Amino acid sequence: MDLNHQYFEHQLSLMRASAAGTRLAKTRHLAAAGVTANRISNHQSGIGAGAADGWSRSSHNVYLWIDRDLRIAS
Template sequence: MDLNHEYFQHQLSLMRASAAGTHLAKTRHLAAASVTADRIGNHQSGIGADAADGWVRSSHNLDFWIDRDVGVAS
């Protein structure tokens, strides 16, 4: 896994969410950030990296903003 790419995608999703013009767009971008954070956390856990816990916790904190009826942004 290219972690630099994944971190970049996560940051892009958060920036897009911040700039989103609608609640729906913001929700989709935050959902994409959450999926990416979970992927990073799972990878880090798999290799025994200490930072994995932080990624998993932070991705679950995004759940506050996610509308469960909305799909992940592509």
């Protein structure tokens, strides 16, 4: 796995969420960031990397935001 590419995709998703014009668009970009964060976390956990715990917490927080935004956007 190319982690640099995954980190780049994660950052792009967060920047797109920040610049989104609607709550639905923001939610979709945060969801994409969460998927990428989980992918990174799973890879890091699989190789025993110490940073994996940080990504797990980070992706959990993204999903909390997504849930809140989905309720608001509905």
